[in-house]
Amino acid sequence: MASSTEENYLKSLYNLANVQGEVNLSELAASLQVSLPTANSMVKSLQKSGWVIYEKYKPLTLTKEGKKTAALIIRKHRLTEMFLVKVMNFGWEEVHEVAEQIEHIHAPKFFERMDQMLGFPTVDPHGSPIPDPQGKITPLSYTPLAHAKPGQHVQLAALTNSSTEFLEFLNSRKLSLGTQLTILSKESYDQSMVVSYAHHPSETLSEKVCERLLVRVLD
Amino acid sequence: MASSTEENYLKSLYNLANVQGEVNLSELAASLQVSLPTANSMVKSLQKSGWVIYEKYKPLTLTKEGKKTAALIIRKHRLTEMFLVKVMNFGWEEVHEVAEQIEHIHAPKFFERMDQMLGFPTVDPHGSPIPDPQGKITPLSYTPLAHAKPGQHVQLAALTNSSTEFLEFLNSRKLSLGTQLTILSKESYDQSMVVSYAHHPSETLSEKVCERLLVRVLD
């Protein structure tokens, strides 16, 4: 069984996986905030345990086992976030830290109960998909708000970034998942967009924000 | 801040504390299932951190700080057990293992929310008192069933032992906290007792069981 540290490496590897599912050591080290040699030696040991495929100077890939293990940790993380928000009344900006700890708890029944109490949710409070109990994950197919056209009606469905600061920014604008927006205009100079939604007849969102908001196009 | 390992040492020390609040190294080592040298070296480091008072060949005592830290971990443990039973519908025999892990989570708000959702309980599912947020604990003042006299009416209030096996035994007899018992007789040969309670007109409980059941005398 993986230690918490190992679980964190697998999770990072899973989340960083690029087009080919390949990740550089440096990316991994940066994402975990450890030095390159630390990541290097850990990766060697993950390889010995059969979780990653690794050859000197080559990029890293998770094995099938590694992917599944990672997905199941992410499942626990997202289920926990959902539980904190729906059952324990946390704000969506408060749940990450706690979930980072609870995801390492070994107690299948605890997470099964959460799942059941939540009615088997498929996405977490930030719209990210929750892997199923087998570690299968259905990728999202939403569009960045930045790609929407003036006149379109869209609904906020997920975020590509869930940092506390961004979530607090969204709170301050009363933007939450499900909010329906009408795109009023797009400024070609800086790609910012002017949108309207309930009680907010005109709100300007920067390019950065528009890229982080994933929407479902309604018309 | 204490590591999980250190927290476990403090908790054991707190729970083992005898009359003088003194504990032997061997008791500690046995309770944590580590070797004597391991306990010895850990105790030295706990002393350096100001959590225990220790001198070569002398018994151990927790400092004020150590006691408070321990009580707050026990608070998290018991609050968690209560949450698992009352909110997540676990059986009282299933909660210990999970709580052993969750008690090490650092997330004040998480436990405050539990406390609030539970209506600020003062005892856990096994009748053990929950330390307050300052680490103060009110000791129980119940009587072992073994001390009750034939003819008395008592109510099951707490347990001195909460092992899974004992809890499953109680489940099998439909005995739970709050159950009112009438003591029918006590066998002087083996100290076993014959009691009656809802739907159980006559149930024999061994001395061992009677010593582990703490009751409130009703008349």
Place this chain on the structure above:
DNA sequence: CAAATTTGTTAGAATAGTCTAACTTTGTAA
């Protein structure tokens, strides 16, 4: 393409927590 930069590797060390083996103190009991 050769230099510069980025990326990855090795070596060596530190800390936390654990162990076994060997030895010393303390406490008990004949």
Place this chain on the structure above:
DNA sequence: TTACAAAGTTAGACTATTCTAACAAATTTG
């Protein structure tokens, strides 16, 4: 009160995870 047993200590070693310093390979770029 000496001898044995129980309890505690020391020394030395091991694993996991981390670091810095020094070096090597790969990649980028003028």
